[in-house]
Amino acid sequence: MRVLKEVDVDELHLFRGRVVEDVVSSGGSLLLPKGSEIHAVLESVPGITRTLKRWGIYSVVLDISFNLSEEDFNKIIENIEPKVRVLEAALAHKTIAQVDEVYRRISENGSLGEGAYMLAKQAALLTEEVSRAPQIILCLGRVRESDEYTFVHSLNVGLLCGYLAGRLKPGDREFAAAMTYGGLLHDLGKAKVPQEVLNKPGRLSEDEYEIMKSHSVHGDELARTSGITDVRVLSVIRNHHERWNGRGYPDGFQRDEIPLFARIAAVADVFDALTAKRVYKDPLSSREAVSMIMESSEADFDRTVVRALLLSVGLYPPGTMVELSDFSVGVVIGARNADLFRPQVHISVDGKGRRAPEGTIVDLGAQQELFVRRALDDVGKGVAYKEKAV
Ligand SMILES: [Fe+2]
Secondary structure, X not given: OOOEEEEEHHHHHHOOOEEOOOEEOOOOOEEEOOOOEHHHHHHHOOOHHHHHHHOOOOEEXXXXXXXXXXXXHXXXXXXXXXXXXXXXXXXXXXXXXHHHHHHHHHHHHOOOOHHHHHHHXXXXXXXXXXXXXXXXXXXXXXXXXXXXXXXXXXXXXXXXXXXHHHHHOOOOHXXXXXXXXXXXXXXXXXXXXXXXXXXXXXXXXXXXXXXXXXXXXXXXXXXXXXXXXXXXXXXXXXXXXXXXXXXXXXXXXXXXHOOHHHHHXXXXXXXXXXXXXXXXXXXXXXXXXXXXXXXXXXXXXXXXXXXXXXXXXXXXXXXOEEEEOOOOEEEEEEOHHHOOOOOEEEEEEOOOOOEOOOOOEEEOOOOOOOOEEEEOOOOOOOOOOOOOOO
């Protein structure tokens, strides 16, 4: 990845890096060619800093990123892995298999049978896990690769619904478990949508879109005939596509008419869809997805729920590459005290552009004088790195 830094001419000797643009005198002579390594220039042209200043050049932009290759980044991520708790793979896969089973039963017999009971138990287990280690919801990408999208999506929406419920009604475990259960079943009606519509890459025709939309009503009917009576779960299934401005479906409810449970599920559903990798689109990072949801929250979502999402995901989720106020660069490894705005950062490059000693960790929660200047793009998270203009 590329890290650019404007450096005072008098401090050039402190940095390792390459000149980003040709530095030319007002008379047209080339003083510093683009791409030259600054240390090599300083050694071979001893009077260069004086010459630069004589021409009124007091700073030079250097590319100091060679200190942080993608390989380095991946190494850091590997090292911090134990600090970031991951939802136990067995629990994730068991849930996915159970959702799969429920869908199969629905398609074959039109009823959830035993599956509903098992899934409710599983929802309670997941809620426990999430309340113990909220960071696990940030690590869901790991199970995406190997399983079918709909089921993985159901697991993620279930976890996020449970977590958001916990944020909105702290301490109410029963509510969180019901929301997790609702999230696991929210797309139940998709069992009735033909595979070719469900998995069509790219744009749906108008007719196909109508069929797709029918999943919310089908889901509601299927859940009721299967004996689900919890209105929270039923409203998640039926109303998770309602929008704050009334432009959603199937009932066109707006604002407070939309049950709170469905408003929570709407945010969880969209967040997971944006961060998922699909055949036809690259995933967004958590940070990008939250910003996008915040932008459309006026029209689409309940702002209280969006705020809860922001607090749960944080501006700088683990794995985000950030530049701190002292210009050091590192990778976010988590946050103590649940303050996701002031994370702990594994520093790779210090403020002078030099490699930081192995294992340098800055805890912004404890070091109030430092702050995150900006997030650099998310290398190593499956998102193609886009160069930032500095
Ligand atoms: Fe849906």
